[in-house]
């Protein structure tokens with residue numbers, strides 16, 4: 001068995017997770033992002049972890065890439081009628097999970113125990129691991145002030161320019177033993193094609209995680225979330241540019257330089273290979289757009305096949 005540990009955000013991360021999850025001979029652990037978590041209507045919502053779980057459980061709404069398939073929104077319409085803000089679209093089935101999670105938290109279970117239990121009951125065989133059981137929350141500074149991540153991402157639809165990012169609580173957060181173990185025991189550590197600044201950095205910056213990856217014996221590979229300088233979905237390219245990074249696969253390479261040994265880039269970016277090599281990183285060109293299940297598995301297979 002090849003032990004693969006994947007660091008993943010939401011939509012891009014879940015696609016890569018599905019690729020490895022579909023391979024024979026791979027034991028997959030996914031370390032997800034909890035810094036997008038937020039409370040809505042008194043319930044604790046964990047969007048990236050739920051996207052991973054719903055994807056690996058094949059319950060995801062495939063057209064959207066998030067949320068539950070065959071969903072209805074009756075609970076949300078009642079909340080709206082009663083005057084609550086309902087810009088965060090939470091479906092009825094989804095609400096069931098948030099009610100369960102919030103209740104289990106009140107009864108004293110840890111967030112990672114809850115995530116593992118939900119994954120198991122939903123039939124996920126790969127491990128879904130939280131990087132910390134402490135609360136870490138991404139804040140986004142825009143011209144009008146600081147927003148929570150979901151206010152920026154969902155309510156404001158990523159439109160305001162991002163002037164700064166902060167991960168509240170990260171300095172005091174402790175890594176989970178499961179995350180450290182998944183990193184230490186991995187044969188291969190993969191950083192998914194997720195937003196490096198708001199999906200991957202809040203995992204890496206939890207004290208102890210980056211050092212554990214540095215000390216791990218595994219091969220370390222990232223997949224660029226930018227193809228031809230563009231994001232497939234979401235604000236990564238604009239965010240990188242406003243924060244002074246080059247918004248292309250080279251910028252991704254620079255961001256992960258020193259942490260990984262190989263960057264997988266799209267064929268469309270093959271002209272950047274030499275520049276990436278100059279950062280002391282190998283560059284592998286692959287078809288990195290994952291639209292179908294076959295695309296996801298082929299990319300995961302290519303990553304493993306590219307190992308010496």
Ligand code: GDP
Nearest residue numbers: 009010011012013193194195199231232236290
């Ligand atoms: P979020 O938390 O739901 O925004 O999801 P992630 O951070 O995991 O993923 C967002 C990133 O995934 C964006 O920067 C996208 O460009 C990237 N992404 C989404 N689908 C694909 C894909 O099929 N291939 C590649 N290479 N990147 C993708």
